[in-house]
Amino acid sequence: MDQFTINLLFVGASFALYIGIAIWARAGSTSEFYAAGRGVHPVTNGMATAADWMSAASFISMAGLIAFTGYDNSSFLMGWTGGYVLLALLLAPYLRKFGKFTVSEFIGDRFYSQTARLVAVVCLIVASTTYVIGQMTGVGVAFGRFLEVSNTTGLLIGACVVFAYAVFGGMKGVTYTQVAQYVVLIMAYTIPAIFISLQLTGNPIPALGLFGDHVASGMPLLEKLDQIVAELGFNEYTAHHADTLNMVLFTLSLMIGTAGLPHVIMRFFTVPKVSDARWSAGWALVFIALLYLTAPAVGAMARLNITEMMWPNGTQGEAVSVEAIDTEARYDWMATWQKTGLLDWEDKNGDGKIQYYNDKNAEMQAKAAEKGWTGNELTKFNRDILVLANPEIANLPSWVIGLVAAGGLAAALSTAAGLLLAISSAVSHDLIKGSLNPNISEKKELLSARIAMGVAIAVATYLGLNPPGFAAQTVALAFGLAAASIFPALMMGIFSTRINNHGAVAGMLAGLTITLIYIFLHKGWFFVSGTNSFTDADPLLGTIKSTSFGAIGAMINFIVAYIVSGMTKATPQEIVDLVHSVRVPRGAGSAQDH
Amino acid sequence: MSDNSSNNAYWAANVRIILISLVIWAVVSFGFGILLRPMLSGIAVGGTDLGFWFAQQGSILVFLALIFNYAWRMNKLDREHGVDEE
Structure with missing residues (x-):
């Protein structure tokens, strides 16, 4: 059997598994559709969150960026895991206590303002759309390879599959499908890594093999890698070459952005109890860490393999x-x-x-x-x-290559579909039904959701053909936008009673607009290439790249919100009471739908 | 809000745990992983130095410990202050 057939077999079997589980799990729980997470153990919820969270950026793109840059790209590893600490300590338990289903609803209620809710919806749509562009880039790479067609054709086929997958819809809400996707994804990532680690270091655990000895040369693996890349004139793998300020801000942007992404936060709204929300965040990070502790080993070992292959x-x-x-x-x-x-x-x-x-x-x-x-x-x-x-480079058996195909697609499709659902519900539920036309019929609401989804995927596909960067870099921009807009509003809403409606709205608008303008100046207006005035190689402000600006946008958001709140009327007493009640777990009911 | 003074003490204790956790969070990632790496360069770990290990492995392990420690301590604090979910 040739590789092409094996790939199709693995991809087909994994899709059949997800659909099968969706149908099986759906039958008994249609009435509890919105409460998919309730009654689900924190460990299971953590696994589903991990599948939801780890996308094409984590699976397909990140290790490659680390491989060709080395230590300097450690920001991705620290940033995308460190954000869970912020999420667990600063947001998850309180948002669970609040007990509604969407992020914009919390912002609307806490800041007692329809405007605040709408601004939050806009922030959510901008960040999520940027995120989808990054996913589409990854989808194009994966489909291009496994159907053995050009990247462009792969992207167009991928877009159709994502659209069908997202419209099929409710499946996304079924936790057990995501558990299956997590299992496929993590096996696809770790099995080849274990093989390669054994080949190169004799250690079956890639995270340990990374710091072990290279069997062929007897030298420590990283020392060997430093040596051969330096001999070819590249930067030493483990050395620090990047600008330190930019690296700190980039890491911080990814961390804050992680805690501000609506589709991740939403998962903590539906766990049974406040105490479970705290455990859930920890379990999610356990499952994410399995991939993130392996990724740096995948990167370093692949770099070594490729270099040795070119210089046999x-x-x-x-x-x-x-x-x-x-x-x-x-x-x-x-x-x-x-x-x-x-x-x-x-x-x-x-x-x-x-x-x-x-x-x-x-x-x-x-x-x-x-x-x-x-x-x-x-x-x-x-x-x-x-x-x-990677598995082909390391000459691994063909079933491993097929497994990686299935894993890459699971990662890209689950997140892309999840984001499209978040965008479409924000448009139809929060924007149209919530404010523009409250009397809209259910049928029309559903239709507008589908149209929003179609528009979002068309935009993302178009921009995915000429992406502003590699998948993980584009996704990093989305994190910057979420960091600058949503996270500060949520955190201030819980930890300060002083921040009022005007402050929150002004803060979110300032953070989002300034960050967006900074990104557009470097990546082109609306990501259309060629319309940029600066490049990340020579940024507008000192050494701060557009991917690192989210942290500064967040600071602007905090400062503007604080100043404007100080100049306007204090928060009314009933809102102060709401904040105090959100801070204590007692009295948390089950999550309410609107 | 039946007992405000107890709730205030509860919130103050919570904020204290959060602050200590966030200091550790920042020290292992931004500190050991990036800014303080030159100071740790003398400590060798498998072909490189401790700072590299913190940037690519160590900080993630510490993050995990921080979240589980927070969940455990807060769930205990909830009971001590009588604000846990019945």
Whole structure:
């Protein structure tokens, strides 16, 4: 059986499993549709949250970004896990006590203002749409590879599948489907990592293998990696090269953004008790950590494998020959990925070999001149392909490759569909029914939800064809937007009785607008490429990249809200009482629907 | 709000636990993982230094410990102050 058929088999079987579970779980619980999480154990809820949360960015993109940058991209690891501490300590238990279902409802009630609710809806739509663009980038990569078509065709097919998946709908609310998706996703991520860790270090636990010894050379793995990448003129893997201020702000933006993303927060509204909301956040992070502790090992080991593959005789020997790439089985993956347009090489100096090195490095330029090289010949290596190509690079059995295909699609589809549902319910429920036209019929509400979903996916697909960055980078922008707008409003709503309606609205608007403008100035207006005035290589403000601006946006939000609240009328007594009641668990009823 | 003074003490205790937890949260990630890494460079861990380990593994493990510790202590505090869910 060829690889293509095996991939289809694994992807097909995993989809059949999700649909089967959805049908089985649905039958008994239609009436409790909205309370999918209630009566579910915190461990199960944590697992479902982890599936909801870990998307194409975590699964497909992140390890590739770490692999090619090394230590400097540790921000993704700390940022996307550290946010759960903020969520567990500052938001989850109180929002559960409040007992409604959506983030914008909490903001509307706490700040006793329809305007605040609408502004929250706008923030939610902007952040979620940006997030979907990142997911679509990942979906394009995954479908392009497994259907063996170009990235663009893959993205268009993927968009249709996501749309169908999201419209099929209610399935998303069924916790057990997400549990199954988590199991597929985590196996797909860890099994190849275990194989590769065993090959390279003899240690079956990748997180330990990362700090173990490289069997072939007897040196510590990271030391070996530092050595060979430095010999090719690249930055040492474990060294700190990035600008420190930018790295701190980027990490902080990802952390605050994690705690401000509506589709994650929503999961804590429906656990049975306040005390369970606290445990749930911890269990969610346990399941997320299984992937996040493995990711840095995947990145480092893949970088080592790829470099050794391009330099089979060592970095001081001869580079891999074009003939070997064309004929040897262990280089087959390069031809398959070349079809997607995301990987390419070119024998620029016509010596029949492909030299992979950093042609921007002065020392290497001197060496290249001496050896007759005319530039790096591995001309294209899209970071987003690394995790999916990894099992092929390491020459793992074909069933492992099929499993990774299923896992990547599970991660991208579950999150993309979840976000589309969040966007469509925000438009139809909070925006249209909640304010524009309260008397809208149920049928029309459903229709507007579908239209909103269609528009969102069309926009995301269009921008996904020309993405503002690799999947994880685009998703990082979404986190910046959530950090600047939603998190500060929620936190102030719980921890301060002083912040009033005007303060919250002004804060959210200031945080969102300024962050959005800063991102558009660097990534193009509405992410249309070519319309940007600055680049992240040379940002507007010192060294602060657009992906790191969310933390500053959040600070602006806090300051504006504080100043405006100080100048306007104090919060009424009944709202102060509401805040005090949210702070104590006693009296938490079951979650209410509107 | 039957007993305001008890609730105030409860909230103050909660805020204290949160503050201590957040200090640890910041020290392991922004501190050991990024800003203080040069100071920890003398401590070798498998081919690199302790700061690298905190940035890619250690901080995540500490985050887990922080959340479970918070859940356990708060659920106990709820009972001590009589504000737990019946």
